Amino acid sequence: MVIENSKKFSNPVFPFTAIVGQEEMKLALQLNVIDPKIGGVMIMGDRGTGKSTTIRAIADLLPNIEVVKDDPFNSHKSDLDLMSNEVKDAVQNNEPIKTEFVKIPMVDLPLGATEDRVCGTIDIEKALTEGIKAFEPGLLAKANRGILYVDEVNLLDDHLVDILLDSAASGWNTVEREGISIRHPARFVLVGSGNPEEGELRPQLLDRFGMHAEIRTVKDPQLRVKVVEERTSFDQTPEIWLETYEEKQQELRNKIIAAQKLLPQVELDYNLRIKISEVCSNLDVDGLRGDIVTNRAAKAYAAYNGQTKVTVEDISQIITLCLRHRLRKDPLESIDSGNKVLKVFKEIFEIED
Template sequence: MTAQDLKQLQTPVFPFTAIVGQEEMKLALQLNVIDPKIGGVMIMGDRGTGKSTTIRAIADLLPEIEIVLNDPFNSHKSNLDLMSNEVKQALQENIIFKTEFIKIPMIDLPLGATEDRVCGTIDIEKALTEGVKAFEPGLLAKANRGILYVDEVNLLDDHLVDILLDSAASGWNTVEREGISIRHPARFVLVGSGNPEEGELRPQLLDRFGMHAEIRTVKDPLLRVKVVEERTSFDQEPMVWIKNYETKQQELRERIVFAQNLLPKVELNYELRVKISEVCSRLDVDGLRGDIVTNRAAKAHAAYHGHTEVTVEDIQTIIKLCLRHRLRKDPLETIDSGDKVSKVFNEVFEIES
């Protein structure tokens, strides 16, 4: 069976450029793909608003990545931060390894997943009898250089959420069992989604997500009809639908790749950095994570629009997504819609609302 045949057997994915509305969610996902160091996205919204569809669509949109052949960690062939210890060792010994191109990994984390399934396990018996570190990679290994999606993250055990957030922040996963320690790269974009009716995340966990996108059910009847019609026609003839959007998909793909390459050259001047920190200070945001994420997201937004200098408009577009979920001090409070952030932003940047 050829690669083309296999491609046709795969479940068709709704094109990202065909998704109507939900601009906040789409923007947050694109910025995290341009700079994964932003720290992921928490998407909160009503049921049936296309959260899962959009996340699968962004993964399908992205260009293929080159990995070391048969490597369980999707190791990069030259970047040490994205490389397993075995590949590093082979590199030091000047061993030439084969590579292959794969689609960006999109890993779904099921709600009932155990810690071993997420982090991976060490075969103690094999380690003791054969003297080798027998490691069975988990979902974090498979998600390296890709997207890890947790639906209903607010229902996931807190200690598992902690593990995911630690790995997403550090880019590494460490598994320790019976005195044996294994460390492997786990750099991925963490995307969590949930319905506020089923409970909120604790503020200290919520703060660890880089951005927070809020989505609502579309109220306009004409827009609702358009969404339903598009979905129906996609289900009837998915390949025709995908072909119709091929040009738009390719344009957006090229734009994201261009932004990724431009990002290191983007500058954020000192005065704007001071004003961002003043907004965070006035909003009484705990810690400095809010400042860091806002700076990174503003740079990614500038790169997305092809600029090498961050503008006030860039900051204005992304600041609500970066800060509103950091204002909650009381777990019983609901998340601010962003009005408070906008008000303080307008005061600090002297913009007339």
Template sequence: MVIKDSSEYNTPVFPFTAIVGQEEMKLALQLNVIDPKIGGVMIMGDRGTGKSTTIRALADLLPEIEIVKNDPFNSHKSDFDLMSNEIKIAIQNNETIETELLKIPMVDLPLGATEDRVCGTIDIEKALTEGIKAFEPGLLAKANRGILYVDEVNLLDDHLVDILLDSAASGWNTVEREGISIRHPARFVLVGSGNPEEGELRPQLLDRFGMHAEIRTVKDPKLRVKVVEERTSFDKAPDVWIENYEQQQQQLRDKIVAAQNLLPNVELNYDLRIKISEVCSQLDVDGLRGDIVTNRAAKAYAAYNERTNVTIKDIEKVITLCLRHRLRKDPLESIDSGDKVSKIFKEIFEIED
């Protein structure tokens, strides 16, 4: 009897291109993969609407990345912003660097996670007795160059949310214990999800997420039946389903990679940038994060559609996702559905209904 390697028994993942509806969530996730500097996605919606399924499907869709072999931080072989200090030193010493291909890391952060589990820990005793920095990497190290998913992020301790958002924004994680400091790359797409009935995030934390997608339970009975039937048939024969959708999956994979490569060449002209900032100003959006994210998202959307110049249509497609969660000043207010953003956008960009 031949015993197979346990790695061969991967849990089948529902294909991203087979997911019905939830266009807002799918678009926000894809744009963040094209440009991780958008700053992540907050997905708020009813229970059982496929949030986790969609995020896992996206991670499974993306192409493999090349990492330095046996490196706990998934270090890049040549990009200094994506490699650990040990690899930098090895390169400077002209050491041979072996690489391997790895599926895009998809890290689930459990609700009960401690700061040490998230950030990593330093073995103080080992550091003092043996004179070496004994670092045990955490989830942020594992998520480098991948996706970090936090379900029920609105129930997570605010302090931990702050740490996640700081790492996502800076691309680095710093751990300090007893005067010993370790810094490593932690560049990932942060995806948070939650149910508004269980409470919203504080406005200050919500503002730090690049985009905010709302999802609702499908009301149309025929569409509901279609979703249930598709999920049931996938569970019965996942291999057949994955094979049937492989061509569509590959087409979307190629489209995302092409958009990532095209993104540095995408231009957003000055007049459109002025109007984006005018929208943010009229909506009384605090700070400049809204302006920056809208600019980035519009460029990513143009690249996704194989264009090097951003159009008004591109901005219209992303602006609600980028601004609606920045309008709430009072923690007791609910998040705008997007009507207010859309109204001001049409006024400033002089678009007729």
């Protein structure tokens, strides 16, 4: 009975399938959910364009996950990379493990967050007097196996951005205080958003986001009216909206789950990989992160469409998202809209306009 009441009073989330436009952002989020190793997505765009709404909607769309009950890290019951040390010890000692199904964690990182709030803290006094590792988990622990959303990431302290990106890349968070070290799983999809008018991220940090989606304010007056009317209607009668879109939501949910299962079987031919690297080389992309992310995203896109072989068309749909933010060498330069990437892509893959 308590569960029913809590559902009744929970805040309804705008359906992902009802969001009009912003295709780049929606595609980037879905691909990162299919393969979190893509490395997250940076969403840059004007204020009031539905960035937060879309990110909350993708988290709400995803199926529930099975976690170890009362575990602060959302530990998996059998995957060692997604398991806290306590759960590992319990598994090794053949202790019974209780699990429950919960919504995918969606964690908001507030702009004024401290390092302790993000990473967690160790109670040194308790550790010294009682000889036990007393750890207070932070936001990275809560975000394990979920989505970590940082609004206005371009205004966040560079040191914190570094910590987030390191955890997102490695899947682990390590906290060290006074010679005491605690390590726990922190595998999440990192989503950053910001307004370019408030400043860009440094190129070195930007490069570590797997994808970069641009969103713009809708200009068409009729479409703007439609968006406003739909949002107003949803706020007035959310139950009717959720019921209307439930079938579409379930279809997309099934499509994403099928893509996650199909992903390990997807192949990317050697000659296509060579051409992807040729594009990166011609664009003077530093390092190999661009090559790796483009390969991963192309496979995820193929899986999303139910294919086991990546095509040139698949690559064309994702390459701009993967490379546009890696071209900027000077922090004062603006990010390429994608025209440069597409131009080189068409030349290398010999595609005529």
